Amino acid sequence: MKKINALMAVTLTCYVNFGLAGPLETLNEYNLVVLNDLTSSSEVEGKTIVAGDLSGSNSNYGTHLPQNDSSIGSVLVVGGDLSSGTNVNANGHDVVIAGINNGNINSNSVSNDTTQYDFDLIKSEFVNFSGYLSELAVNSTLLTSTNDQPSAASFKVGDSVGSDLAVFNITSASFFENNLVQQYDIDLNGQSPSAIIINVSGETVNDSSLGNAVGNITSDAFRENIIWNFFEATEIDLVKQINGSVLAPFADLTNATPIEGSVVVNNFDQNGEVHDSLFTGVISYDVDTVNLTEPVTVPEPSMLFILFSALVGFVFWRKQQA
Structure with missing residues (x-):
């Protein structure tokens, strides 16, 4: 039985270290996921993953997390380099920098071990997840001005949603670039959706002419x-506060004001805080079966590799018993 347990432990480790959990779990644990490079002069209240390089002046991470809590893990994981002149404050938490560290880090500990983070897999999963959400059936409606006069807009949840997903499809031009939207809110319409998905089409997004969020949202x-x-989207420029998580796996994002939720983007020029209103909604999604867009090519762990790893564990166990 001890032999079997040793083999299972090694094999399980191979799977655990292959990548993170699915995208929903990641949105619930990580405040910011940058699939390429991050340039920051601001802060993230929760945990951050950067697959590429981190640069900028002064940036802070884990500012709303309890200090000296080992269960939190590393609050900042960087798959590339930390640029010269970049000052990172981890607020008493651990940091991982896989590449060259030419910056200054205030942290409990700094390591370069990113073996448990498969950045290609993370990107592939979020690309697929975004594609999956974009093809959900629409059941709710954005109500805006109908007489060319400035007015309030409302995301009205459909009256048959119940406790299912509320799904909106809008264009960037109809909402973010619509200067007739003086303010906006969400109308639950007597429903209790498990999550609210707002699919936004358009390659460029700029909210400089949009009114402010009010009320429930x-x-x-x-x-x-x-x-x-x-x-x-390939380019997003936010100058107004956005409420909710932002999923934009192909976009270069720039912000000037807070984002109230989890953020997943390709590149991020961060000039406003990312607050820890992490996504906690419920979506029925199986990362192993959904593949609606062309994902990043990610090598699967072969059975030969798993058996080899188990064999190594077995040999190590035998030596320990000798």
Whole structure:
């Protein structure tokens, strides 16, 4: 029995270290996931993963997390380099920098071990997840001005949603670039959706002419259930606060004001805080079966590799018993 346990432990480690959990679990644990490079002069209240390089002036991570809690793990993981002149404050937590560290880090400990983070797999999963959300059936409607006069807009949840997903499909031009939207909110319409998905089409997004969010959407109870899915955006410029998680796996994002939720983007020029209203909504999604877009090619662990790893564990166990 001890032999079997040793083999199972080694094999399980291979799987655990192959990558993170699915995208929903990642959105719930990580405040910011940058699939390429991050340039920051601001802060992230929760945990951050950067697959590429980290640069900028002064940036802070884990600012709302309890200090000296080993169960939190590393609050900042960087798969590339930390640029010269970059000052990182981890607020008493651990940091991982896989590449060259030419910056200054205030941290409990700094390591370069990223073996448990498969950055290609993380990207592939979020690309697929964004594609999956973009093809959900629409059941809710954005109501805006109909007479060319400035007015309030409302994301009205459909009256048959119940406790299922509320799904909106909008264009960037109809909402973010619509100067007739003086303010906006969400109308639950007597429903209790498990999550609110706002699919936004358009390659470029700029919210400089958009009015402010008001009412329900500005509370944690609402924005922790919202995903803004910019499924085809390549450039996003936010100067207004956005409430809810931002999913934009192909986009270069720039912000000037806080984002109230989890963020997943390709590149990020961060000039405003990312607050820890992490996504907690419920979505039925199986990362192992959904593949609606062309994912990043990621090598699967072969059975030969798993058996070899188990054999290594067995030999090590035998030596320990000798």
